[in-house]
Amino acid sequence: MTTMLYAITLEVRDAPGVLVRVAQVFARRGCNISSVHVEHPAETPWSHMSITVQNVARIDQIHHQLEKLVDVHRVTINHHQDTSHE
Amino acid sequence: MDGATALIKTLERQGVEYIFGYSGGAAIPIFDAIVTSGTAIKLILVRHEQGAAHMADGYARASGKPGVVLVTSGPGAGNVVTGLMTAHMDSVPMIVICGQQIRQMLGFDAFQEADVFNMTMPVVKHNYMVHEVNDLPRIVNEAFHLATTGRPGPVLLDIPKDVSSAPFTGSLDAPIDLPAYTHRHSVSKTHIAAIAAAWQKAKRPLILAGHGVLIAQAAPAVRTLAEAMDTPVTTTLLGKGALPETHRLALGMLGMHGTAYANKAVVECDFLLNVGSRFDDRIIGDPAQFCPKAFKAHIDIDAAELHKMIAVDVAVRGDAKESLEALTAALQPARHTTWNKHLDGYRRQYPLQYSDNEGLTMQHLIDRVYHITGGKAVVATDVGQHQMWAAQFYKIDQPRNWLSSGGAGTMGYGFPAAIGAQFARPHEPVVAFVGDGGFQMTLYELATACINKLPLKIIVLNNHYLGMVRQWQELFYDNRESGVNLEGNPDFCKLAEAYGARGIHITGLDDADAKLREAFAITDRPVVINAEVVKTSNVFPMVPPGAPLTNMIITPPATALDKPTGST
Structure with missing residues (x-):
């Protein structure tokens, strides 16, 4: 079976609740987050969040809903097919 | 001055006339400041917090100014959730201020402590837990800015009692600091030109006007454009008033219980301009069969609404008024006498009607x-x-x-x-x-x-x-x-x-x-x-949920209908 993997990187404010806001965009659709990593690199204004999800429908819509969050500055989504389990 | 007084003074500077509220332990300092600050803001004491939220919503929709709610922690805040959801779904500006347990008790299941910050995230445009008393004016100013700009919505402030009681030493003029928030989007001239070109060629054009028209104060722009282009206008439930409904070009509401002539216009049009509506499932029926023959354009301030329900030919992100004015400038006036006469035929054939035969309806x-x-x-x-x-x-x-x-x-x-x-x-x-x-x-x-x-x-x-x-x-x-x-x-x-x-x-x-x-x-x-x-x-009329608008039932059906499969 082919799996579509999405690697989502976000620049967000370093503020309480940002991770919850982002996670809710996925959870309300019943979408499971495979991995998440957050850090605030020194000398940058933004925290960097990296998320991977699988087989989520309408990623374009998710992209816009993430960008709409008041604490989210920038969203980049890369996707590729994972055929390793075929 | 304490935090609560700084809060009330900042609300006053924002032009607040009324606070719809209900007191409780965690909100006492704020209610006290309404008295001690000598503010001109009038407190309207309600009988249940849900009532306060809907009053603020009604105030906002009727005035265009954000409504303000003040409630206590725990159950007080819990009771405004339905009101927040209602305002959030309909893009209504609202500020909801909640008392909260003192900071050192947060997370301890203290009396009337509820995690309101996390509970309300999905039903607000944005929310805050205020940890620092001197942040209050900035946060209030940000809340009003967020509630009223871009796509409006409710903003909630959760204020621990020890924060509202703490001495305030900051400035009431604190500027907003929202580096990740953008709400102004220049309207694409290319896209406006593409819409204008398609409209100019159209034989059966139609405007679909939603709540966004009213929010953007674009109703006069809709009228100007509709009259110049001799193009009929249907509105959503919330778009009522975007064009006077007694206007010759007004078709009334479309969708599940829309007028037959509005739905027939949607089905038959060859050009559809949706301005400020999010193509809700109550108006489109089966999305795959919506408006099949038409060139479709969509103007919305919220990028997340573009291509969401209906993939359109041209999508414009921007303010409704600015976009409509740009369109008017780009178009040559036209007449669509045949099309409008055709729709007049439907008005005569399928008028909204009722019978007094069975009594008072x-x-x-x-x-x-x-x-x-x-x-x-x-x-x-x-x-x-x-x-x-x-x-x-x-x-x-x-x-x-x-x-x-x-x-x-x-x-x-x-x-x-x-x-x-x-x-x-x-x-x-x-x-x-x-x-x-x-x-x-x-x-x-x-x-x-x-x-x-x-x-x-x-x-x-x-x-x-x-x-x-x-x-x-x-x-x-x-x-x-x-x-x-x-x-x-x-x-x-x-x-x-x-x-x-x-x-x-x-x-x-x-x-x-x-x-x-x-x-x-x-x-x-x-x-x-x-x-x-x-x-x-x-x-x-009724369009069964999930069915195409062509399946509209205009008069009571003689036989049983299949259970609907789409929407709810």
């Missing part, structure tokens, strides 16, 4: 109220059959005269929203059309309406049923009634009198007109008009 009463008020009232509705009939029969000619919970479909909204609207516009007639079901969800606010001597008219269209669900059970569930019979309702007139309102009972067609006129002559207190109406009428 909701439609009849709404129609009479429309005529008695000259179509000039501010109208709030609850949710259900009466809401759809009010949308059909109470034509709205002016923006901000129609208040209805569209996206959320919140029963209990109509009456408190009308209270908020009457505060916003004290010298105009305000009418709440409610059902006997929804009215009982928030009727305790009769106390608020009576204490403030609001001359509201609350028209209870009483069929002793949850009529819309009963209609679905009749049409789709072999007429098996379950959980819809409201026999045993209280005597709404006696109830009204108990609160200090006037109660007027309409028992049928014979006394309806005289009793309505009697009610509308009363101006010193609220009037509850309890109208006994035909119990089992159904709303038509």
Whole structure:
């Protein structure tokens, strides 16, 4: 079976609740987050969040809903097919 | 000065006239500051926090200014969640301030501690937990900025009691700091040109106007454009008033219970411009079969709405007014006489109508109220059959005269929203059309309406049923009634009198007109008009949920219908 993997990187404010806001965009659709990593690199204004999800429908819509969050500055989504389990 | 006083002073600087509130332990410092600060802001003490939220919502929709709510922690905040959801779904600006346990108790399950910050995230545009007293003015200013710019919405502030009580040493002029928030988007000239080119070639153009038109104050721009292009306009439920509904080009509401001629125009048009509507499932039916022959363009301030339900040919992200004005400048005026005459044929063939054969119907009463008020009232509705009939029969000619919970479909909204609207516009007639079901969800606010001597008219269209669900059970569930019979309702007139309102009972067609006129002559207190109406009428036209608009049922079906599969 082919799996579509999405690697989502976000620049967000370093503020309480940002991770919850982002996670809710996925959870309300019943979408499971495979991995998440957050850090605030020194000398940058933004925290960097990296998320991977699988087989989520309408990623374009998710992209816009993430960008709409008041604490989210920038969203980049890369996707590729994972055929390793075929 | 303490934090609470700084909060009230900042609200005052934001132009707040009213706070709709209900006190409680964690909010006492803020309620105290309303007294000690000497503010001109008037506190409207409600009887339940949900009432406060819907009042603020009604105030906002009727005035264009954000409504403000003040409640306590825990259950107080919990009770505003439905009101937040309602405002969030319909893009209504609102500021909700909640008291909270003291900071050192957060996370300890202390008395009336609820995690309101996390509870409310999905139903607000943004929210804050205020940890630093000197941040209060900045956060309040940010809340107003967020609530009123871009796509408006509710913003919640959760303020621990020790923060509101702490000495304030900051500045009331604190500037906002929202580096990740952008709300201005320049309208793409290329896209406007593409829409103009398609419109210029169109033979059967149609404008679909939504709530975004009213929010952007773009109703005059819609009219200018529609008249220049001789293009008919249909509106969503919340778009009522985007073009005066008595205008020759107005087709009324489209969708599940829209007019037959609006839905037929959608099906047959070759060009559709959606401005400020999010193509809700209640208006598009089956998305795959929506408006199949047309070139489709969509203007919305929220990028997340573009291509969401309907993939369009051109999508413009931007302000409705700015976009429509750019379009008007890019277009040569046109005439569409054949198309408009064709639609006039549908108006004659399938008019909105009702019969008096079985007695007093909701439609009849709404129609009479429309005529008695000259179509000039501010109208709030609850949710259900009466809401759809009010949308059909109470034509709205002016923006901000129609208040209805569209996206959320919140029963209990109509009456408190009308209270908020009457505060916003004290010298105009305000009418709440409610059902006997929804009215009982928030009727305790009769106390608020009576204490403030609001001359509201609350028209209870009483069929002793949850009529819309009963209609679905009749049409789709072999007429098996379950959980819809409201026999045993209280005597709404006696109830009204108990609160200090006037109660007027309409028992049928014979006394309806005289009793309505009697009610509308009363101006010193609220009037509850309890109208006994035909119990089992159904709303038509009806597009079964998930079905294409071509499957619209205009008159009652003779045979049983299949259970719907789309939407809810």
